Amino acid sequence: MRLLAFGDSFLLGVGDPYHLGWIGRTVLGRTDVTLYNLGVRRETSGDIAARWRREASSRMASHEPLRLVFSFGCNDCVLEDAGLRVGPADTLKNTQMILAEAAALAPTLMVGPPPVVDPLHRARVASVGDALGIVAGQLGVPYIDVFTALRQAETWEAEAAAGDGAHPGADAYQQMADLVMSHPAWRAFTSDDRSVQAH
Template identity: 55%
Template sequence: MRLLAFGDSFVLGQGDPEHLGWVGRALRERAEVTLYNLGVRGETSADVARRWRAETEPRRVAGETAIVFSFGANDCHQEAGAPRVAAAQTLLNARAVLTEAASLGPVLMVGPPPMPDPGVCVRLETLNEHLKTLCGRLQAPFIDVFRPLFADGLWNREAGMLDGAHPGAGGYQRMAELVAAHPAWRSFARSG
């Protein structure tokens, strides 16, 4: 099976000293899965929407490929007093990539993690709920990691000690455990 993971620096695993991030950790016991980690630091949903199809084609094998998307944190950061990508546009981007990707094979959306910055965190919490609702309407599996990561505090503690955004190994491990334990992931990770 081939698994393509598209998103931002959290998909990439920025800050993880083992360079696995949550995706690599969630697949740790799955040697039969070929992972293409296509996370790019600083990318928004608009960036992912522009590039995902072109990067999928050379890696895709019909019936053997699944695609996971996870983005939103960079959309919620502000530039010139406004979010980099308005929430309504993030939802349009998510709808477009999930709908088109579903025509190629199994898709899954993992919601954005929390951030130590309170303003960004509030916007992320709202976006997370909207993404969850959208995925429900599209019948695309959605894994909400925001609430449990925010509640246990490890993610934000590590991020606060590092660069203010990215956790270390412990935060990524916690996110991987949440994702790997979710029934949607277990079904998805076997489906490609």
């Protein structure tokens, strides 16, 4: 199985001394999975919309099942030059376009954005995350909310605060990976059941 993951610095695992992030930890020990971590720092939904299809095309193979994972949103909510980097309406438009195209290509799943330390930024991320879940649901794409659990997690908060205010360390990334792996949608999504692969 080829697992292509597109997103931002949280997907990439910035702050993790082992450079696994949460996505790397979800497939540890799975020799049946080839992971392509295609996270890029500071990228917004618009950046990912502009590149994901091109980058996916060079990593697909007809003889192997394909899965597509997306995880973004925090950077859209960053205030820059007295405005948001990406407004909520455009974030939803980008997400709808990304997920609709991806779901037509292969089984697709979205993991919502995690919390950050700054309370105002965090509130914006919470609002965007809720909206992303609605868009995914409308398209029939499984959505895993990690924000709700992680905003109450002392490990995530402490590690992010000790770092740059956003990115945690190894223990917190493991915590996020555990949340994802324990979700029924993830277990079905990464199974080798041919009925799941059919699309």
